[in-house]
Amino acid sequence: MKRKVAIGIDIGGTSTKYGAVDEFGQIHFQGRLSTAKFGDFETYVKVLTRNIQNELETGNQYMEVIGVGIGAPHGVRQRGTIEHASNLPWKGVLPLVSEMKACMGVDVTLTNDANAAAIGELIFGGAKDMKDFVMVTLGTGLGSAIFSNGKLVEGHDGFAGELGHVTFEHENGRYCRCGRRGCLETYVSATGIKRTIFKLLADHFDDSELRTISFDNLSTHMITESAKAGDVVALEAFRYTGQILGSKLAETIHHTNPEAIFLLGGLSQAGMFIFEPTKEHMERNVHPVFNQKVQLLASELEGASASILGAAALVWHSDKELLISV
Structure with missing residues (x-):
């Protein structure tokens, strides 16, 4: 059979x-x-x-x-x-x-x-017992999804939760492929942290092994390994990226009041280098009513398999009415 x-x-x-x-x-x-x-x-x-x-x-x-x-x-x-x-x-x-x-x-x-990843986290990962959580995917761009009261929020036209294209910096922000300037994903993503690295290398004279690597060949894994070795440029890039992400997650907490926020994707695999500054600035920027109430967690789905599981869950659990429009 x-x-x-x-x-x-x-x-x-x-x-x-x-x-x-x-x-x-x-x-x-x-x-x-x-x-x-x-x-x-x-x-x-x-x-x-x-x-x-x-x-x-x-x-x-x-x-x-x-x-x-x-x-x-x-x-x-x-x-x-x-x-x-x-x-x-x-x-x-x-x-x-x-x-x-x-x-x-x-x-x-x-x-x-990001919606698929959130459903995967709910069905197969760390959100199994949660009704209110946010998934943030940190890949080439930044994606996000919101679960509220056990339902995925899609919005009127299917585009709810586009955190990657909220504006971090308006007039002088980085150009985004969407045609706007200052979108969050131009700072917080695998591509965004690479742009930060090259700006830091241009603005400072600190010794860094990253100076010998081209933009196309640079990866978040290389940046993480450099940070582990104490590279000051890599460490500053993670601090800056975490500061931006944390401040925007604080705003998301105000909007959604989640139990937890999950990070998934290549940039999240940097571990403490991205989680610690993100958590610090998230807590620093939330209203006191939210302090220390929202967990910042790594996805429990395994690496490259996470997104596959999430997408497949759309088929296996279509009967659970996880998808809604509000």
Whole structure:
């Protein structure tokens, strides 16, 4: 008898991760491909589905796919589209659900990538017993999702919780791919901290091993390793990034009154270097009524698998009415 699985797909600005997940959260295969190298959206969808089908046909014939769940930047569940995602190579409104359904032949569910991660955290991770929490994903950009009273808040048009595009700095802020200036994700994300590193290197003369690395080759892992070695530029970059993130999370606490805020993604893997300054400035900027009441936690979902689990949970738990519009 074939084991039923859901295909979970996480579309990021740099790479796309996919895998087959059973109802218990066990991943039976997973893979990835570059998102950035595909200039044509239709070609990307065909290659992605072919890769998944090859996995199913090669040594995995015992699986039956019951559906596909997708988390993507600016993914809109109600319309099955990705709409004006600034960190993807394709612009405008993309009919992802209809394209994937035509290729895969099963039902396809789409939501914002951070929403998918939050559902994964609720079903498989550290938010299992929580009704009110916020998920913040720190990848190429910054995504966020809000659970209130046990329901995911989508908003009127599917775009609630876009913390990455709240404004940190108005007139002289960093340019964002969305066309505006000063968006939070231009400071707090894998890309944002790289921009901070290069600004610090330009403004200061401190010795730093990061001076020898190009922007394209620099990664958050390298910055973290440099911080562990006491590199003053790396340490200052984390302090500055945490200060900004903490102050904005304080505002989010005022809006949502969550039990916890979870951080997920490459930048969150810096551990104490990002968590300590973020927690410090979060507490410093909240109203006293919220002091020490909101936990700042690392996601309990495992690394690259987290987003796959979250996307697959859209299929397995569609009957739980987790998705709402308010």
